Amino acid sequence: MADDYSELLQKLSDNISDMELKALVAACSDTIAAEDKERIKEHKDLFRHLEKVSKLGKDNFNYLEHALEKICRPDLVTQMLEYREKVTGIKEIKQENISGPARKYKGTDDTTNLEDSFAKITLAPPPSKLDVHKKS
Template sequence: MSEYSSLLSDLSEIITAEDLDQLKSACKEDIPDEQSNAITCSNDWFSYLEKNHKLAQDKLAYIEHIFEISRRPDLLTRVIEYRTTVLKLSEDDEIDSKLTRIPSAKKYKDIIRQPSEDDIIKLAPPPKKA
């Protein structure tokens, strides 16, 4: 199984029926109603996106955007990890190569990693009351 197939399989296991409805709703402008009704599982959704050139092994910006507007940082983070580890693409590489839009997903990376001591802002104690 390729890394890409493994990514889609992992995402499919996480996406529930309710999630799928939300994801389909988020991309309703790109999926006609009659097609949307035929999509009953996440594998159908991924297949539709691939057939319509919205998703490919090296074309992930569309689902990153959908996961972001659907407020699913867990799914978004998995896609970002795939992009940075398997494809070896960072946000800077994407800007340079024009492969995808500039993802705003970078903000979600900080949710997962714990801040270092340098990242933590230390506040002075409050003034003592007289």
């Protein structure tokens, strides 16, 4: 299981740019002291720090999910959900069992009609000739 966890962290690292790493450090600023921010130069430094302060672990991704959501990376949140499915052996994790922001990104009911998920938008009819100002 530790190998799967390490693989996940490596995948996350491979998909986070240096600029996004800086944004991720800023998103985690409530758990990182100012002097520690300067020490975080690589992805693994951030992950180690989050593990040290108990914000990240094999079965603890809520904080990192939230931080990734802040930097607009729902695709990486989805990778974490796939890891959970692999580790737990459960093919489908019910939405009520998903905590944190990941709930938004992992659909559980494949039978849901996409059209039903969106509100119907009705456009106003185009203006009639009477509504248009006439040139004199």
